[in-house]
Amino acid sequence: MAEIELEGVWKVYADGTEAVKDLTITVGDGEFVVFVGPSGCGKTTALRMIAGLEEISAGKIRIADRVVNDVPARDRDVAMVFQNYALYPHLTVRENIGFGLKLRKMDRAVINERVNHAAEILGITELLDKKPKALSGGQRQRVAMGRAIVRQPEAFLMDEPLSNLDAKLRVQMRAEVLRIQQELGVTVVYVTHDQTEAMTMGDRVAVIRGGILQQIAAPQVLYDNPVNLFVAGFIGSPAMNIVEAKITRKGDVLTATFGSTELTLGDQVLSHHPDLERHIGESVILGIRPEEMEDAATVGGPVKGATIDATATLVEKLGSEILVHFEVDAPRVVTDDVRELVEDIGAITSEDLGKAAATNVSEFVAMVSPRSVVDKGTAITLNVDTTRLHFFDVETGIALGGLRATGKTGPPHSHGLVATHEQNPETEGDST
Amino acid sequence: MANAPVTTRVDGPIEPVRPDDLRPEGKGLAGRIADVASHGPLYVILVLIGIFWMLPAIGLLVASLRTAAANADSGWWTALGNPSQLTLDNYQSLLANPVIQRAFINTVLITVPATLLVLFFAAMAGYAFAWIRFPGRDVLFLVVIGLLVVPLQLGLIPIARLYNQLGIFGSIVGVVLFHVGFGLPFAIFLLRNFFAGIPRELMEAARMDGASEWRLFFRVVLPLGIPALAALAVYQFLWTWNDLLVGLVFANSNSQPITVAIREQTRQFGANIDIISSGAFLSMVIPLIVFFAFQRYFVRGLLAGSGK
Structure with a gap:
């Protein structure tokens, strides 16, 4: 469990496209922060930079007080849940969940114990010996979560994890994800384009547009006092x-x-x-x-x-x-x-x-x-x-x-784009 | 106001919907018969074409089971009416021949390493072309594709000279290397396309899970590539096993494969049917076994990577 700090982070692609501009956000220990914005606004890019799947063009990202700019994804100790779940089709559910631990050469007994525990939390114990293709969308979603849980990482990164589910299941999984986050007390950065999902799940919500942070605040504050x-x-x-x-x-x-x-x-x-x-x-x-x-x-x-x-x-x-x-x-x-x-x-x-x-x-x-x-x-x-x-x-x-x-x-030069992250201690207090 | 009670009235009993009612155009027995009848001529034609295509192979098999004299005397089809003339003599004499025995072993010694080496190098190269960014990658891959169209006959003379200088002319190593070299372009092409079809998120998930490049290759990419690898293995195996030209040019009498050895057994004058037919079948047995064992992968793997 740890704090994640983005400090003036930029993502500039080789063709000059600026996907993320000067993003500064601090995600508190155990906090659930949602990045929300229209498609192509840079929210996923920001998440991928935290994950280590995308290089950081400028700025610093710290996870648990360690600058991770040059740390490869595998050594950042964060887990990611992908939109398409990205389960290994050739492995059973048990092997899928335990894959990360196996790569870390953990003891077989420990792996088993952790996998069983995660499966229990997620209610997928009876699926452990099946292959992913035999599972429904919701079940696959849970397995993907399980893979993150067993690692006991510093933080969970979730990239639109519920967008492939049907509406009813999505509402159900929303509650499920929140429950698990609260049970584990883990830091979560969650990306979505769905404002309802953002409002219902986030301790704080960061609204991003065109690569620029507009406002980060508790859902109610965003609703009551939008900055622009x-x-x-x-x-x-x-x-x-x-x-x-x-x-x-x-x-x-x-x-x-x-x-x-x-x-x-x-x-x-x-x-x-x-x-x-x-x-x-x-x-x-x-x-x-x-x-x-x-x-x-x-x-x-x-x-x-x-x-x-x-x-x-x-x-x-x-x-x-x-x-x-x-x-x-x-x-x-x-x-x-x-x-x-x-x-x-x-x-x-x-x-x-x-x-x-x-x-x-x-x-x-x-x-x-x-x-x-x-x-x-x-x-x-x-x-x-x-x-x-x-x-x-x-x-x-x-x-x-x-x-x-x-x-x-707000600064007069910006086009109404005011980041108010400095104020988060107050705003958080308001919401909870 | 506007609160008039709304009632739904139903006249008569409600009948449950039967599953049959929901099936749009359920096919009864009559329908199925009509189906077969309408497709019947097609089946007949297909079977006839199949038999026609297999006829030479069947003829060869039957001929290989008859003595040279019998073959010289009458057509192979006479054996169908008189099975007593069938005999394993041809095979016995062929297998008792030490040259053939040696050649059989040579073929295995050529084919197995040539197949494994192609798989090994092509898998790594395919992975690199698909997933690792390095300068000149696309140009290099274009070169590999270009090599697909280079016929191996073009390489015979230059490589023969090269082998001479290296001192591996006439050796099994030389034959193997030649097969590997000319097998690689297609193998790399096939595997690169297959590997490129693996979802990016899967690779990223493995990286997040803590996999290094090496582990990613062995734990994720290779297992997912099994269908393509199996297809490629069958293809390369059959190609190498059946090769005559390369063996003829680069092997000597100690290293010659079975195809070359059988050719050498033919008499300069007179009928060779007893030797050719049984030899051909002998050399076909192993590839046939391999093919039928992996047929499933073969079909699936060649389609793989061609589309989404």
């Missing part, structure tokens, strides 16, 4: 609604206006987002999570100054909640972040996005109570929890106020 538009859009499902809004002050009352909607911002908003002061009279990007809107009819009527009047264009009834899609008569925000996110999801092209921006319509999604009687085409008044609004700089996409409300703003 990218993190705001990436974390949470359905994604946060964003719109360009004008901040004005009429007398004592601060309002955010977009299209025909006017939201009154209470004193609390300003104290949470002191940076907002500097943007009065200007435009900002306003973020509203779908969960922060509610059908006024189900909660005792509209709240003055905190409502959006809309007509539902699409209603998705999920049973436990209802997703209401509607349009807001304000131009859609098309930032680089949004464009990239949209392209990554692949639902619409950035060309469509440009057209949509020109039409002065933004699409919103609200998540309302299943008691709502809203239906496609009906008018609905939505109450907005104005204390839970998010504000971002129009130019940089950096969050205004929020997590780092104490005055230390």
Whole structure:
């Protein structure tokens, strides 16, 4: 068990591609840290550099206080669980799990004992004499875990280990992986592109984009206080609604206006987002999570100054909640972040996005109570929890106020890409 | 409102779905008969082609079991109606011949090392070409592929001169080395492609598990390569065993393989059918055994590496 430290780590390929840029992360002893980001963001490359499967172009990686830059993978004492499990097809489950120990010339009795123990933890004792091809996906996954467990390494590295499983099994294995991690108290670095997986599993989650760390924090902190538009859009499902809004002050009352909607911002908003002061009279990007809107009819009527009047264009009834899609008569925000996110999801092209921006319509999604009687085409008044609004700089996409409300703003040269790893002791405390 | 109770009504009893109903186009007995009937002509043609192709070999086998006189007298097919003329005399006289005995041993001494050496070097080279990065790797591999098209006849004279200088002309070592040299390009090509098909993650997993390059090769790559190695072994074994040309050029009377020895037994005048037929069959026995023993791997291994 050990700490893993990445210090200004770069990965530059021979053709000049920068896969990982100046990554600095410290994974605490026994901590479960998830690297999450869109595909091709460098999260897997970062993991492979920790593993020793990829050379480190610049910077330092320390495992248990030892700089491992020039240490080959086999001597780093970390175990990796691969996406495709990478089981040895010619060996039985028992031999697969014990392979690493056998290579280390351990005593046969010790190997047996450890393999049996690992199999017990994983519940695969009865599979020990089978070959991998006779196993199901979930069972193979467990064997791959077993291979990591028996080694009793300093840390586990997991590269999208659950992405090949079907949805139901994935949820089950998610809990399983967490249980095993807690039982063993081992340090884990886990890579995924699935934000739900990241949020549910990580003690802390590192959001990476384009090789650059955006934010690393406990899941709740990421959700409540995303440092920029990218993190705001990436974390949470359905994604946060964003719109360009004008901040004005009429007398004592601060309002955010977009299209025909006017939201009154209470004193609390300003104290949470002191940076907002500097943007009065200007435009900002306003973020509203779908969960922060509610059908006024189900909660005792509209709240003055905190409502959006809309007509539902699409209603998705999920049973436990209802997703209401509607349009807001304000131009859609098309930032680089949004464009990239949209392209990554692949639902619409950035060309469509440009057209949509020109039409002065933004699409919103609200998540309302299943008691709502809203239906496609009906008018609905939505109450907005104005204390839970998010504000971002129009130019940089950096969050205004929020997590780092104490005055230390992000570096102006970065494009809203602020790593906040210095703060992890606090943020961790918040979550657990 | 909107809370009207929803009920699902069912009229009549619900019948369980029988598995047969779910089978899209279940084939009954009639269907299967129709199948055979429609394919029947094809089977007949295939069997006929098979027999036609095997006819010379069958004829040779029968002829080898008849005396020279009988062969000179009548066609081999007459033995089918009169099995009493079949005899093992030809084989007895051939096996009693010390030259043949010696040649048989020589063939084994040539074939086994030539096969093992090719496997050994090609496996290591194939692994290196597939998984180890070194400068000039791709160029070197292209050269190996280029060597595939060099006919061995081209090497006969230069290598004969080289062997003369080295003093191994006429020795078994010389014959073995020649076979190894001309067997390697294809062997490397085959194994490199097979090894390249091993998933990268598997290699990485082994490295993470603590395997050095050497261990990786012996513990992971070689066991996974068994189908290809077996196919290659059969191929190289058959090739070397059946070789006449190389043995004829590079071996002397002490080191000649069975193919050369049998050729030498032929009389300058008169029929040789008794010697050729039995000798041919004698030299075929071992390769046939090897082939049938490893046939499974042979077919699988040659397909291996050709696609995903």
